[in-house]
Every structure is written in C-alpha cells, then in structure tokens.
Amino acid sequence: MSDNHELEGISLLKSERLAVLPIDSYDLTEELSILDGHEYGGEYDTFTFGSWSSHVLANGSGADSDVAFRPHDGSLSLTELGKKLPNIMSLVTGHFPLDRLQWVRVFALREGIIAPHVDFLEWAKPGTRLQVPLRTSEESLHSENDILYHIRRGEVWKIHSTDPHSARSTSGTARLSLCLDFADDGEPLEIRGTVAATEPIRVVERPEPADAELEELIASGAGLTLETMRAGFRPFAELHFERHAHATAAFDWYVQAARRSGDEDVVAKAQAFRTYCIEKRGEGEAFVW
Missing domain, CATH: 1.10.1720.10 (L-proline 3-hydroxylase, C-terminal domain)
Known part of the structure; x- marks a missing residue:
C-alpha cells in the first residue's frame, strides 16, 4: 500500500483513534477466558453472521438480563459478569470519565461478520461509542463507508457510528473488544494515563470488484x-x-x-x-x- 493511498484513506475516515492505553500493564488473561465461556442470549442475531456476541459488564440496572442497549439517565451499575472482571473494569475506571458512561460491554467476534449498519437510528441524539480491543489479530477488521481499517489491541477508537459500518474477523480465536457508550453532551472525553502511539493507523487496501x-x-x-x-x-x-x-x-x-x-x-x-x-x-x- 502506498503512503499516498494510506493518507487518503485516513483523511476520509470519520472514526478516530483517540488514544492508546498501556494495556500490557493489566493482567487480563484469566478474565478474557471468563468472557470466552460466558453465554450470550442472541439479542442482536439479526445483524450478525457466524459467531458474534455481546457481554454486559455494567449498565443502568446492574441486571444481567438487561442487555438491549438504550440511553438512560441513571448511574452505572456492575452486572454479575462485571463483578467477575475487576481488571477489565479497572482499565475502564482508571482511564475514562465515569459521569457520562452508560454502558460497558465486550463484543466477541469469531469467524463472523456484522451486517453493515447505522447505530442510534432509534434515538434522536446519538451517543459517543468507544471501542478498545482487548484481544485481536490482523484478521479482525472494521469498515466505514468504503474504507477498511484495523484497530490494534489497546487503541481507543471513537467509532463514527452514524455512517454505515461493519466488522469482520476470520480468526478462530475470538476478537474481544471493549465497547464504552457515553451520553453525548458535546464535551470531549478526557482519557487519562495514555501512552504514545508508535504505529500509524492501518488502512487496508483491496481491489475493485470484477x-x-x-x-x-x-x-x-x-x-x-x-x-x-x-x-x-x-x-x-x-x-x-x-x-x-x-x-x-x-x-x-x-x-x-x-x-x-x-x-x-x-x-x-x-x-x-x-x-x-x-x-x-x-x-x-x-x-x-
């Protein structure tokens, strides 16, 4: 891929890499295994093909059964799953503001794909959605409009979710991505304790269809x-x-x-x-x- 093409793709990409977290300073191995074994109820199966699942660590009620995303005005409460994942939750509380945080979830994607979609169509005002891969590989890619890109482990990305976007992983090991949803009050999010990015944003080139x-x-x-x-x-x-x-x-x-x-x-x-x-x-x- 030429530098010019990469720069062109980055300039058109509306999703943003906001920061990089020192993820290696957190021992996540055991907690990622807990997520691998956690059951999913299939609430978003309409959009997904292959193995995709959503796991709620914190929401407005603290109930494990409360899994359908929606904005809320209440405070954030840990679910039973969230209580079993203290290191992942310390990653959240140690680096992100909590006053506007409404949902903490982990998305698992293995040999699967999400249909292109637009988030927040149901609500008049979109929120702010961040994703931070906790475990990923080169086979895990995101798309936005006509651009394909890869989010590395520990990178914090603000997903531009009101344009058509998608995700796919062809890996047999599930990509596990932390998803944080914030109420959008127009103020930027202050992310603490970040480290310098050492690698450029990876935009993936692909040939035209025949x-x-x-x-x-x-x-x-x-x-x-x-x-x-x-x-x-x-x-x-x-x-x-x-x-x-x-x-x-x-x-x-x-x-x-x-x-x-x-x-x-x-x-x-x-x-x-x-x-x-x-x-x-x-x-x-x-x-x-």
Whole structure:
C-alpha cells in the first residue's frame, strides 16, 4: 500500500483513534477466558453472521438480563459478569470519565461478520461509542463507508457510528473488544494515563470488484427463498471486505439478487432489511427474517 493511498484513506475516515492505553500493564488473561465461556442470549442475531456476541459488564440496572442497549439517565451499575472482571473494569475506571458512561460491554467476534449498519437510528441524539480491543489479530477488521481499517489491541477508537459500518474477523480465536457508550453532551472525553502511539493507523487496501464476480454473486439470488434469505446475505456482506466497495453496496447487490428469485416477498424482505440496518428503525423494533 502506498503512503499516498494510506493518507487518503485516513483523511476520509470519520472514526478516530483517540488514544492508546498501556494495556500490557493489566493482567487480563484469566478474565478474557471468563468472557470466552460466558453465554450470550442472541439479542442482536439479526445483524450478525457466524459467531458474534455481546457481554454486559455494567449498565443502568446492574441486571444481567438487561442487555438491549438504550440511553438512560441513571448511574452505572456492575452486572454479575462485571463483578467477575475487576481488571477489565479497572482499565475502564482508571482511564475514562465515569459521569457520562452508560454502558460497558465486550463484543466477541469469531469467524463472523456484522451486517453493515447505522447505530442510534432509534434515538434522536446519538451517543459517543468507544471501542478498545482487548484481544485481536490482523484478521479482525472494521469498515466505514468504503474504507477498511484495523484497530490494534489497546487503541481507543471513537467509532463514527452514524455512517454505515461493519466488522469482520476470520480468526478462530475470538476478537474481544471493549465497547464504552457515553451520553453525548458535546464535551470531549478526557482519557487519562495514555501512552504514545508508535504505529500509524492501518488502512487496508483491496481491489475493485470484477464485473464477472458481481454477476455470479447476484445470479445466486435465483435460489433465494424466505427461508434461506438470512444465511444468503452473508456472502454479500463478505464481499465488501474483500473488494473495494461502499458498505451499502452489500444491500444493493442483495436487493438485485432478490429480484432474480422472481418472488416479490423475497424482494420486499431484502429491501426491508436494508431499511432496518441503515435507514430507519424504531426503538425496540425487531427485524423478523
């Protein structure tokens, strides 16, 4: 990758690396194993393919069953899982302001992908979402619009979550990423105890899609049915990570493919999934495949 291309990608990237934490000073090995074994209820399965899970360490109620993200006005309370992870929580309390912090979660992604989506569509005012990988590898990538990038372990990133974005990991070991959601009052977050960044932001170049491979993908829609549509979306999301294309292209290809089925219900469902992921959804609204 040329320096010019890397600089161009970085200049277009709206997500920001805010800081780097001294993550090696925290003994996380045992706690990451606890997260590996923690069960997930599947609340966000609509968006995810392969192995993705969300684990709540702190929220507004302290209840383990309180897992569906939403803004709240209350104070932050540890869940039972959070109480088992004191080193991870000390990473949070030692470096981040707590007055605006509303949710502490860890996202696990293994041999999986998240459908391109826009966060906070349900609420009038978006919050501030930070991610800090606790365990990751080169196979774990994020996307934003048409840009692909990698977040290294210990890097603190403010995710620009109101543009279409996605994530994928092809690794058999789960990427574990700390996700911190703050109420957005317009003030910048003061992150303490950071260390200097020693590596440049990593933007990943990928080739343009060939007409023949796009046609092959879209032609596969001839076999789509209402029963196979969910599993059938994954190759469209995957291609966005393999070829230079905007995140929303996955839905464009998918709707085109759905038309090849000749089934208007399949086409309507494909269009509805696009709307739900990147255009409009109500608070508590669930998409039913």
